[in-house]
Amino acid sequence: MTTETIPTVEHLDRGPLDQDELAAVVAADIPAGAFVNLGIGQPTKVADHLRPEQGVTLHTENGMLGMGPKAVGDEVDPDLTNAGKVPVTELPGAAYFHHADSFAMMRGGHLDVCVLGAYQVSDHGDLANWHTGAPGAIPAVGGAMDLAIGARQVFVMMSLFTKTGEPKLVRECTYPLTGRGCVCRIYSNEAVIDVGPDGAHMRQTWGTSAADLAERLGL
Amino acid sequence: MSAAVVCESVDEAVAGIEDGSTVLVGGFGLAGMPFDLIDGLIRQGAKDLTVVSNNAGNGEVGLAALLKAGRVRKVVCSFPRQVDSYVFDELYRTGDVELEVVPQGNLAERMRAAGAGIGPFYCPTAVGTPLAEGKETRTFDGREYLLEHPISADYAFISAYRSDTVGNLVYRKTARNFGPVMATAATTTIVQVQEIAPVGSLDPESVVTPSIYVDRIVPVEARHYTVQGAQ
Known part of the structure; x- marks a missing residue:
């Protein structure tokens, strides 16, 4: 752990964040007016916690800006899905475009933030989120590698430990990389942690002290 | 290339496809998937195909049926593994189909390059990852890039919403996805549409794929499948 001048805020009077509280913490950190891509799975929940006054525009890599909430009932249209192939809706001001344009806006640095899930993140911001490397696993990368190097800021939402208790924030990723030095911040139920060239720095913790968590993580 | 031909049947639209062809197949999951052209290709019988598409089939329809x-x-695809991609999964595990995984942005841009007459190009996606293996790396202004090659094909299969009789295309919502890029990258672009309008009735300002890229058009009934999607 590097020493930073920014002190860690420890919330010791409560337990870890639940999934909705975590999504709300991520949503609150998204700058007003940002263009944002939310990855498949846990990051999708962030959309439920964005406030209208933030003026955030959601991008989906299958060719849309101004994506609205999940479609229900009669709103379901097979021609309108998000990147997870879930039927969604469009908001006023939406725009459609083809795949090369969609990834050009991503890789061209026009997307402010993307929020991704991960298997592992290194303390210097390497990301592993596309392949476990297990024998027989079918590799599937989708847009993860393009998002990782394209968005100006890459946030990761993940648990800090595997089901068997192994840290997922590590010195060096052992899973195949998605991108090098691309993640700037990890959001987990126990802590928000900045990562990057200067190493990991805990911004906030919930239900645990920074020192205890650092010890459990082996950092 | 001569003007687009309006075909009377799907079988006419897919006639003449040779064994060993490379076929670009539009769609993202099932949105924009050219189901009728694929069913026609199954009847037509061409085999030993290389298919370039974002996914590797859902359920047992469309690309999954061809597999x-x-x-x-x-x-060649970016995301083969989905909850309902069991047809591909089995063929892959038994070694009956070869897989090249390409990051989604590279898949689109490599086809765009082919259609635009651009040669190999440098791109930062996948630097430092297993998908960089065997690729030439160069550093420009302190950032590393990989050399990526264009993807061209013998045929493109696309599903569009409307066309006119000369082959201008309009798409619908996120079913547009790879269609406009694939249309440019194939020697012969074959399009199924839900509606063919008289020439002059499409607003020229809203045409997405201009007719120059389109070779054969065939009208089909809309199909509405739901998809289980990625996990």
Whole structure:
């Protein structure tokens, strides 16, 4: 752990964040007016916690800006899905475009933030989120590698430990990389942690002290 | 290339496709998937195909049906593994189909380059990852890039919403996805549409794929499948 001048805020009077509280913490950190891509799975929940006054525009890599909430009932249209192939809706001001344009806006640095899930993140911001490397696993990368190097800021939402208790924030990723030095911040139920060239720095913790968590993580 | 031909049947639209062809197949999951052209290709019988598409089939329709029929030698795609991609999964595990995984942005841009007459190009996606293996790396202004090659094909299969009789295309919502890029990157672009309008009735300002890229058009009934999607 590097020493930073920014002190860690420890919330010791409560337990870890639940999934909705975590999504709300991520949503609150998204700058007003940002263009944002939310990855498949846990990051999708962030959309439920964005406030209208933030003026955030959601991008989906299958060719849309101004994506609205999940479609229900009669709103379901097979021609309108998000990147997870879930039927969604469009908001006023939406725009459609083809795949090369969609990834050009991503890789061209026009997307402010993307929020991704991960298997592992290194303390210097390497990301592993596309392949476990297990024998027989079918590799599937989708847009993860393009998002990782394209968005100006890459946030990761993940648990800090595997089901068997192994840290997922590590010195060096052992899973195949998605991108090098691309993640700037990890959001987990126990802590928000900045990562990057200067190493990991805990911004906030919930239900645990920074020192205890650092010890459990082996950092 | 001469003007687009309006075909009377799907079988006419897919006639003449040779064994060993490379076929670009539009769609993202099932949105924009050219189901009727694929069914026609299964009837037509071409085999030993290389298919370039974002996914590797859902359920047993569309691309999954073509795979199940044993016509595909190789799949080039970004995201084969989905909850309902069991047809591909089985063929991959038994070694009956070859897989090349390409990051989604590279898949689109490599086809765009082919269609635009651009040669190999440098791109930062996948630097430092297993997908960089064997690729030339160069550093420009302190940032590393990989050399990526264009993807061209013999045929493109696309599903569009409307066309006119000369082949201008309009798409609908996120079913647009790879269609406009694939249309440019194939020697012969074959399009199924839900509606063919008289020439002059499409607003020229809203045409997405201009007719120059389109070779054959065939009208089909809309199909509405739901998809289980990625996990």
